[in-house]
Amino acid sequence: MKNYIKEHIDAFREENKNRARLLINCPDQPGIVAAISQFLAEHNANILESNQYSTNPKGGEFFIRLEFEMPQLKEKIATLEEDFKEIKEKFNMKATFKYVDQIKKVAVFVSKEPHCLLELLWEWQSGDLMADISLVVSNHETSREYVESLGIPYYYIPANKDIRNEVEEQQIKLLKEHDIDVIVLARYMQILTPNFVEVFKNKIINIHHSFLPAFIGAKPYERAYNRGVKLIGATSHYVTNDLDEGPIIEQDISRVDHRDNAEVMKKIGQSVERSVLARAVKWHLEDRIIVYGNKTIVF
Amino acid sequence: MKNYIKEHIDAFREENKNRARLLINCPDQPGIVAAISQFLAEHNANILESNQYSTNPKGGEFFIRLEFEMPQLKEKIATLEEDFKEIKEKFNMKATFKYVDQIKKVAVFVSKEPHCLLELLWEWQSGDLMADISLVVSNHETSREYVESLGIPYYYIPANKDIRNEVEEQQIKLLKEHDIDVIVLARYMQILTPNFVEVFKNKIINIHHSFLPAFIGAKPYERAYNRGVKLIGATSHYVTNDLDEGPIIEQDISRVDHRDNAEVMKKIGQSVERSVLARAVKWHLEDRIIVYGNKTIVF
Amino acid sequence: MKNYIKEHIDAFREENKNRARLLINCPDQPGIVAAISQFLAEHNANILESNQYSTNPKGGEFFIRLEFEMPQLKEKIATLEEDFKEIKEKFNMKATFKYVDQIKKVAVFVSKEPHCLLELLWEWQSGDLMADISLVVSNHETSREYVESLGIPYYYIPANKDIRNEVEEQQIKLLKEHDIDVIVLARYMQILTPNFVEVFKNKIINIHHSFLPAFIGAKPYERAYNRGVKLIGATSHYVTNDLDEGPIIEQDISRVDHRDNAEVMKKIGQSVERSVLARAVKWHLEDRIIVYGNKTIVF
Amino acid sequence: MKNYIKEHIDAFREENKNRARLLINCPDQPGIVAAISQFLAEHNANILESNQYSTNPKGGEFFIRLEFEMPQLKEKIATLEEDFKEIKEKFNMKATFKYVDQIKKVAVFVSKEPHCLLELLWEWQSGDLMADISLVVSNHETSREYVESLGIPYYYIPANKDIRNEVEEQQIKLLKEHDIDVIVLARYMQILTPNFVEVFKNKIINIHHSFLPAFIGAKPYERAYNRGVKLIGATSHYVTNDLDEGPIIEQDISRVDHRDNAEVMKKIGQSVERSVLARAVKWHLEDRIIVYGNKTIVF
Missing domain, CATH: 3.40.50.170 (Formyl transferase, N-terminal domain)
Known part of the structure; x- marks a missing residue:
């Protein structure tokens, strides 16, 4: 890879080292957004962007994507994912954390x-x-x-x-x-x-x-x-x-x-x-x- | 039909009483445009718009649409169509004259x-x-x-x-x-x-x-x-x-x-x-x- | 107003009698989404749609629109708005509740x-x-x-x-x-x-x-x-x-x-x-x- | 210039060696299209494409672009342009011939x-x-x-x-x-x-x-x-x-x-x-x- 491209990428990774995304889908029910945002607030994360959608708010499939920033994210990844398991199970979620600096x-x-x-x-x-x-x-x-x-x-x-x-x-x-x-x-x-x-x-x-x-x-x-x-x-x-x-x-x-x-x-x-x-x-x-x-x- | 619509239509017909369109397709060959435009000029018609297209200029199908104006068009329609037959046959055309004031x-x-x-x-x-x-x-x-x-x-x-x-x-x-x-x-x-x-x-x-x-x-x-x-x-x-x-x-x-x-x-x-x-x-x-x-x- | 239009409107109002929207803007800071969604969950409201945006996640203006459903909404409007005042003041919000059946x-x-x-x-x-x-x-x-x-x-x-x-x-x-x-x-x-x-x-x-x-x-x-x-x-x-x-x-x-x-x-x-x-x-x-x-x- | 680009260009020039374009504007009047297409037919040129437009068919400015093919074009350019002068003057035209193989x-x-x-x-x-x-x-x-x-x-x-x-x-x-x-x-x-x-x-x-x-x-x-x-x-x-x-x-x-x-x-x-x-x-x-x-x- 050429040097100037590598520099682009390194700068991007440095800038986004504390940034993550959470992608979820699960059966819709009241309280999902509250549970997730409560969880993120308790973990000191600031939600930067969030989008949600339900196939049918009365009993369809619920989808959400959140992008958030969290100080010292790197050291906390394991804890974060471990702690989230409770919510994940409670709401029967398919949930994935993605870390922005881990470019694909x-x-x-x-x-x-x-x-x-x-x-x-x-x-x-x-x-x-x-x-x-x-x-x-x-x-x-x-x-x-x-x-x-x-x-x-x-x-x-x-x-x-x-x-x-x-x-x-x-x-x-x-x-x-x-x-x-x-x-x-x-x-x-x-x-x-x-x-x-x-x-x-x-x-x-x-x-x-x-x-x-x-x-x-x-x-x-x-x-x-x-x-x-x-x-x-x-x-x-x-x-x-x-x-x-x-x-x-x-x-x-x-x-x-x-x-x-x-x-x-x-x-x-x-x-x-x-x-x-x-x-x-x-x-x-x-x-x-x-x-x-x-x-x-x-x- | 409501009166104000009838008025629109009557005004349009009056305005376009000397206006006609000629739609043609035939096998492409040199001289078609010249023949048509020569014919129209001889009949004292002024071409207002013309569009042509060939599927292939070397032996495909030729298409043209002309819009023209001709003084006293009404009285000359029969002659016009009759006179055009020669060109039509020479180039083996499918050709149709349409008169703008004959609204459909x-x-x-x-x-x-x-x-x-x-x-x-x-x-x-x-x-x-x-x-x-x-x-x-x-x-x-x-x-x-x-x-x-x-x-x-x-x-x-x-x-x-x-x-x-x-x-x-x-x-x-x-x-x-x-x-x-x-x-x-x-x-x-x-x-x-x-x-x-x-x-x-x-x-x-x-x-x-x-x-x-x-x-x-x-x-x-x-x-x-x-x-x-x-x-x-x-x-x-x-x-x-x-x-x-x-x-x-x-x-x-x-x-x-x-x-x-x-x-x-x-x-x-x-x-x-x-x-x-x-x-x-x-x-x-x-x-x-x-x-x-x-x-x-x-x- | 013609009857069939009135019927459209009445049906819409009946269908949406428990539905409301919350529009907010305030200076951005961590915890806003958590506070709002926690509040709505506690009030037994189900978030149907939510969209947010920040001019700058590090200290800009934060905007959110939520649409939610809440059983017996009509009887609870006063409480809802009263209870929300605490959050509104805490985050220095401009916030408006809109009730979907109150058509404009x-x-x-x-x-x-x-x-x-x-x-x-x-x-x-x-x-x-x-x-x-x-x-x-x-x-x-x-x-x-x-x-x-x-x-x-x-x-x-x-x-x-x-x-x-x-x-x-x-x-x-x-x-x-x-x-x-x-x-x-x-x-x-x-x-x-x-x-x-x-x-x-x-x-x-x-x-x-x-x-x-x-x-x-x-x-x-x-x-x-x-x-x-x-x-x-x-x-x-x-x-x-x-x-x-x-x-x-x-x-x-x-x-x-x-x-x-x-x-x-x-x-x-x-x-x-x-x-x-x-x-x-x-x-x-x-x-x-x-x-x-x-x-x-x-x- | 890289060889493969040069080859593109050479092939294009060879393919278009007999092709020209004629761009004209002049005051509108009856007979322009007839004069031009007659001229081209007499010079053994086949019109491939033609587009015209008038700002106002009753006394505005007339514009036309024709693309045509003419055997042995190269040897006939001088004659072609010389012969066209008569029409050009008659209708007070601004007219330019462009030769497709003379790439810009x-x-x-x-x-x-x-x-x-x-x-x-x-x-x-x-x-x-x-x-x-x-x-x-x-x-x-x-x-x-x-x-x-x-x-x-x-x-x-x-x-x-x-x-x-x-x-x-x-x-x-x-x-x-x-x-x-x-x-x-x-x-x-x-x-x-x-x-x-x-x-x-x-x-x-x-x-x-x-x-x-x-x-x-x-x-x-x-x-x-x-x-x-x-x-x-x-x-x-x-x-x-x-x-x-x-x-x-x-x-x-x-x-x-x-x-x-x-x-x-x-x-x-x-x-x-x-x-x-x-x-x-x-x-x-x-x-x-x-x-x-x-x-x-x-x-």
Whole structure:
């Protein structure tokens, strides 16, 4: 990693060393917010931001994300989590503490088209995507030069459907060695096996080049053109074993008209893909997303 | 029709009495534009607006829409069309002259939800939708009072799939009696038979409450909610016999998030439906649309 | 008021009889959320929604909006507010309880162009704008028929700058008699005196037909056209004594191009004005807005 | 220039060697389109695209842009332009022929913030911005490494208002040596003198970080934040001697809310600036823009 990027990251970590996030979901009932905020106040934490949502306030699922600051957080993590168990059990919560200075290790998978990778690297260089981009994996050599110029290791692993299992074995090994938290499929164009998806459940973010559920699968721009749509879009979602059916994180569209053939739509679409994927990855890195069933709550 | 609306229309017709539009498509080849504009110049017409498009300038399909003004147009219509036949044949054109002061007779079909009908009537009253809204047909009584208050006849024709043929027979009779040019399905919610569609080919405009081809068919908001999309949309298209598969005229979307349940999505979506349908109808009334295969060219 | 609208309102009030909102701002410090949520839990209230924001978590201003449900709310209002005083004083809060079933009394002021008034009335009829639209005041007779057809009193009060004081005296009297909570200037086109504005501070919502601060004052579409902008917009804001300088609630824009003259821009703009004003009024009615200095926090 | 970029450009030039554009404005009168298209047909040219517009069809200004293909164009350029003089004089036209394979020489001026420069270079590398980016001029060294890695000369010329004249003299010399057609101010942040602007009239494209005419001048994001706007924008325009008052080419906006301070607005805004400037430059390179008075017609 280049020095100036490392400096961005170090400054960010220092600035946020006492900052944490708490993500919770549980069956809704009176008293949850009071219990949590009481707990945080007793632990000397100041709530900086909080967002909540209930599928149905009368007996649905309750979701909350809190961001808080707590002096000497580092030394108190163990106590904090231990003390919270009582509330967690009482309300039957799924609860996770995230510590802001523990920035996530990211692997980017890319195929031949570099636009989504480039957008991520750019945001990253400017200090707008706070992550440790630990490696790039590709079945093409196209982006090696640029990736390595930023000090990021580039792994060329040829891939196709006949050697899927061997390829994934090699990839999983690599991802585990690097202790990767998030895998971003920045137009990787290869289908992953159920095994791979299982190993990294809710940790693989994909960008699909259509406004799902329209044009699931291959060649969405060609199909959009043939259908004569007036909008094209892009969708970022977590990968599950149902092709393009995973929980949607973000979508956006761009207007097209009869003059735009499939090739032009692809160009226009790349710009939407770039921004949709960058937003989705950012929200994931900031622990803004709770996956619930096949949907996301984005706080 | 209320007097002040009649006045709008009369003023518009007077103002545009010498104005016409020419819509053409034919195989592309050099010299088409020259031939047409030469012809119009010789006939003393001034071109006010012209738009052209080719699917492929080297041997594709050529499309053009011209709007022009010609002194004493009324008396010259017959000559004009007769004289144009030579060019039409030479270039193997599909060509139609439209005369702006011959405003189109529109029938609006509506079911229980009035929002799309209301938007059209509103635009119409303000003089922004230049048409003769000759009648409203509905399988509910809901909108009678308001429609009749504007001086538009309201026909209540109960409809369901068991009596489809009898109902359509009655409707077709009514539409023919009123010499209707365009049928707008403003959330009519009944499927039309192939016979009905054939009689009014490329003259029936529907609004579907999703960004097609996502959520074809019934209950798109429920399905959008269940899928967890972040955008909902609406699509206006010409009706063909493939459900929700006709040529798309216009689409738009609105952003939603996890807080929006199917009911809220429906409310948000109604606003998109209103504006998408109104734009599509307006373009049709202004002869801006050429249908080609399963697509539209909107000039 | 027509019966079916009254029924909407009655149903809404019954459904929300135990629901309240609490809007607070105060200097930020640790423990605020805990204190509030503890208080509500002790009073047997279930928090349904909560949103908070700090200008600066280390010593800025803190804002929160909570929506909660509390059994037998009606009988407990006095106790609730009394009991809250301790917290209010401790944290030096500006705090207001709002009771959802006490729907707000609204007066709409309109001049000749009815589009913004119509949008509000439409939303209101469909049950999407929960208010008691008690009267319409206008310096023109244009909209009388439609307004009265909905059972709303229509007051024609001619106005111009020479008789401003007398006119406003008459208007204030009327507004007080009707115990009006909110005044919506739906393109009223008359400047209000400082006295009038003072009497209804942060209770007058205006729609200005430009994206402020561009084109403050008169004839924004003409000026937008002359400047050759590619976007036109609308701004809804609370009225203060600085013309078009009050706290902005909502803004939106629409794309225009060189073909659109000032007249066309006005037509396009009306659609933006309608939706921007409707959103702003809705947020005000739902107590989603806190005014702080010359800005709004919209939760 | 890197080899793969040179290859893009060479392929484009070869493909478009017979393609030209004709941009015209003149007082409107009947027969203009006929005369032009007749002329082109006689010269064996096939019109691929044509767009026209009149400020007022009855005696306003007429504008047209045609794109056409003509066998052996290169050898016929002199004849073509000579032959057209007759029509040009007859209709009192301002008319320019542009030859698509003569790609424009561009100089990019940049200060410390590289985002707009990077967007342009990116589009350029992908073959989406067809230009010869001949040099980058900057008053900072920040972007040297990246620019030179693409094979583009980088000129560091310190600048401030005290040495404006000397600096501009040096810049003009450089621009003339390189025979520059277009100067893009990609957030250059220095005011140019009337002399400089005169030398490159309608050839300097600037990006301003607000939706003009709001927030003319310095620090627009700070001022937008202080005003409490709900939208921020960017404007690309030709530079004239009235600060931020030149003909607007393109504008766009992004939504912000109370949580976004000036720093965040700046980040959000950079993304709008990037795309607005890239679109404006592209349209200029494609000869899509006619400047008329203080406005642009963008075809």
